[in-house]
Amino acid sequence: MNKTELLSKLWEQYAEITPSAKKIHDLLEEKGEEIKNDHIAIRTFNDKRVNINVLERLFLEVGYQEKGEYIFESKKLFAKHYEHSTDKNAPRIFISELELEKCSPKLQATVKEILDNCDAETFNNPELVLSGAIWKTKSLAVYNLLLEESEYAAWMYVYGFRANHFTINANALKGFNSLEDLNTFLENSGWKLNSSGGKIKGTPAQLLEQSSTLADLHSVNFDEGTMQIPSCYYEFALRYPMPNGELYQGFIASSADKIFESTDVKLQNQ
Numbered sequence: 001m002n003k004t005e006l007l008s009k010l011w012e013q014y015a016e017i018t019p020s021a022k023k024i025h026d027l028l029e030e031k032g033e034e035i036k037n038d039h040i041a042i043r044t045f046n047d048k049r050v051n052i053n054v055l056e057r058l059f060l061e062v063g064y065q066e067k068g069e070y071i072f073e074s075k076k077l078f079a080k081h082y083e084h085s086t087d088k089n090a091p092r093i094f095i096s097e098l099e100l101e102k103c104s105p106k107l108q109a110t111v112k113e114i115l116d117n118c119d120a121e122t123f124n125n126p127e128l129v130l131s132g133a134i135w136k137t138k139s140l141a142v143y144n145l146l147l148e149e150s151e152y153a154a155w156m157y158v159y160g161f162r163a164n165h166f167t168i169n170a171n172a173l174k175g176f177n178s179l180e181d182l183n184t185f186l187e188n189s190g191w192k193l194n195s196s197g198g199k200i201k202g203t204p205a206q207l208l209e210q211s212s213t214l215a216d217l218h219s220v221n222f223d224e225g226t227m228q229i230p231s232c233y234y235e236f237a238l239r240y241p242m243p244n245g246e247l248y249q250g251f252i253a254s255s256a257d258k259i260f261e262s263t264d265v266k267l268q269n270q
Contacts (some may be wrong), residue, residue: 168235196261208238
């Protein structure tokens with residue numbers, strides 16, 4: 001699989017459970033905008049069978065290189081970001097993992113059981129990052145147990161290995177003077193934005209501003225019945241030049257911490 005095929009498959013899976021992303025994409029194109037992707041985010045657990053070191057392999061094979069590390073203490077997450085070695089227009093890849101050893105024994109045991117019940121061969125699939133929820137059952141009771149402690153873990157249990165969000169490169173948009181202008185356009189068009197920590201996370205001084213929609217609600221078939229669960233969201237990133245004149249390429253942990261909450265059940269009624 002080459003880079004183009006990998007990124008296309010990630011988008012197809014993402015768009016299937018995030019219809020708002022395709023609608024926003026089309027809405028901006030109708031205004032004459034060319035949509036470029038800033039980054040794609042992926043979630044996982046730090047279990048050695050599925051951790052960042054496992055999921056990064058496919059990206060490394062198609063030319064990506066590790067560029068930065070990030071820690072999110074309150075959410076017990078560790079992350080890395082990657083940039084393509086030859087294609088400067090390729091989206092960055094952002095992979096985060098839940099640090100299980102920092103979670104409660106109950107959550108640790110639950111995640112271990114979920115993974116232990118999978119076919120071990122599944123973890124050797126070179127395209128694991130495209131495999132979705134590989135576990136055999138989907139229990140609402142397990143989802144709720146995970147949700148009590150970690151929205152991130154609960155989301156992983158439902159949706160598994162896939163893109164958690166795509167991100168529009170706001171620098172490439174011609175018809176908006178600021179991220180605030182873009183947010184206003186989106187809200188006037190009927191989209192709800194994540195307001196946790198403010199609708200715009202980050203500042204020009206930090207060289208990165210970010211905003212995002214709230215995750216779509218997607219019907220999930222649990223063993224106990226069907227429920228609507230927040231799926232994925234669309235992010236928007238505006239980067240500012242560093243002293244050398246080049247745009248900042250990394251991420252701001254404090255901003256990303258709030259962006260993660262776009263999938264939070266509690267924000268759906270804000």
